[in-house]
Amino acid sequence: MHPADFQPTSLNALRAWLHEHHIHPSKRLGQNFLFDRNTLQRILLVAGLLPDEAVLEIGAGFGSLTQALAEHGARVTAVEIDSRLKPPLQAIAARYPTVRLVFADFLELDLDVLLDIAFGIGGIGSAVANIPYAISTPIVERLLSRKNRFRQIILLVQEEFARRIVAKPGSKDYGSLSIFVQYHATAEIAGVVPRTVFFPQPEVNSAILRMVPVSPSTLQVNNEERFFAIVHAAFGQRRKTLLKALLAAAPQIGLPNDRARVAAWLSAANIAPERRGETLSLEEFARLANTPPEPFNPPEAL
Numbered sequence: 103m104h105p106a107d108f109q110p111t112s113l114n115a116l117r118a119w120l121h122e123h124h125i126h127p128s129k130r131l132g133q134n135f136l137f138d139r140n141t142l143q144r145i146l147l148v149a150g151l152l153p154d155e156a157v158l159e160i161g162a163g164f165g166s167l168t169q170a171l172a173e174h175g176a177r178v179t180a181v182e183i184d185s186r187l188k189p190p191l192q193a194i195a196a197r198y199p200t201v202r203l204v205f206a207d208f209l210e211l212d213l214d215v216l217l218d219i220a221f222g223i224g225g226i227g228s229a230v231a232n233i234p235y236a237i238s239t240p241i242v243e244r245l246l247s248r249k250n251r252f253r254q255i256i257l258l259v260q261e262e263f264a265r266r267i268v269a270k271p272g273s274k275d276y277g278s279l280s281i282f283v284q285y286h287a288t289a290e291i292a293g294v295v296p297r298t299v300f301f302p303q304p305e306v307n308s309a310i311l312r313m314v315p316v317s318p319s320t321l322q323v324n325n326e327e328r329f330f331a332i333v334h335a336a337f338g339q340r341r342k343t344l345l346k347a348l349l350a351a352a353p354q355i356g357l358p359n360d361r362a363r364v365a366a367w368l369s370a371a372n373i374a375p376e377r378r379g380e381t382l383s384l385e386e387f388a389r390l391a392n393t394p395p396e397p398f399n400p401p402e403a404l
Contacts, residue, residue: 110169116135131184131234132237134301134303135164136232137300142170145256148292148312151228157220158217158229161208165180178198183206202219209244221251226252230256232257242255249287250315253314254312255287255314257313259308261306267289268280272381277337277380281333281384284320294308295307322388332391335347342378348368371390
C-alpha cells in the first residue's frame with residue numbers, strides 16, 4: 103500500500119499497513135491507535151477550535167487525529183516518537199500544508215522551543231491529543247508547567263486516569279494528582295470512549311478530558327512549593343491521620359518535629375488533626391498552607 107493511499111480511519115487499512123510493513127504495536131510506547139471517525143468528531147466538538155487555531159498534538163500515531171484536526175482547519179504540530187510511522191504521517195503532511203511533524207520524544211524536547219514552533223514566539227494555542235496511558239501523568243504535568251501557553255488542553259486518556267483528575271474530596275480517586283490539576287486548571291470529563299475504537303484494543307475504556315488552565319491558579323496560595331509539599335505529605339500515608347502524616351514529613355514542610363505544635367498549627371487553620379488527607383478540599387489545603395506555624399521560642403538557658 104502506498105502511503106498516500108493509506109486511510110488512518112480504516113481498521114482494515116490499519117491492519118494491512120501493519121502487516122505489510124511487519125510492524126507490531128509497541129506495548130512499551132503504549133500504542134493503541136484511534137481509528138473511529140465518530141470519536142474524532144466528538145473530540146473536535148469538545149475542542150471547539152477557533153478558525154486557523156494552532157494545535158499541539160502529542161503521540162500522533164498513524165495520524166487519524168492529525169488528519170481530522172487539519173481537515174477542521176487547524177495548524178497542527180504533531181509530535182511522534184516512533185519513526186516507523188513516518189511514511190503515513192508524512193503522506194498526511196503532504197496533503198495538508200498546515201501539518202508540521204516532529205519525530206521525537208515529547209518528554210525529552212525543550213518545551214519552550216516546541217511551543218514557539220507550534221504557536222509562534224510567545225503565542226498560545228490548544229493541545230489536542232490521544233496520549234499513551236503509561237505516561238499520562240508526566241505529560242499532564244509538563245503541559246500545565248507551561249499553562250500560560252495553552253487556551254485549553256484536550257486529552258484522550260484512560261477513563262480511570264480522568265476520574266482521578268476530576269475527583270472530589272472523600273472519593274477513592276481523590277489524591278495529589280487531583281489537587282495538582284485542579285489547582286492549575288478547571289477540569290471536566292467531556293465523554294467516555296469505548297475501547298473498541300482503538301487497535302489494538304486496550305483493556306479499559308478511555309475518556310475525553312478537557313482542562314482549561316487558570317493563571318496564576320484557581321485559588322490564592324502564598325507559597326506553591328510549601329502547598330504541594332503539604333499535599334504530598336498528606337497523601338503519602340493515606341491511612342494515617344493528618345496529624346501523623348504531617349508530623350512524619352515535618353522537616354519537608356518547614357515544621358518542627360513536635361506533635362503538639364503540628365496539632366496547634368492544624369487547629370489554627372481550623373482543621374481537625376484526626377482527619378485524613380483525602381477528606382480535605384483544595385480550599386482547606388490552601389488555608390493550611392497559608393497558615394504560618396507559631397514561632398518557636400526555646401527556653402532560655404539557666
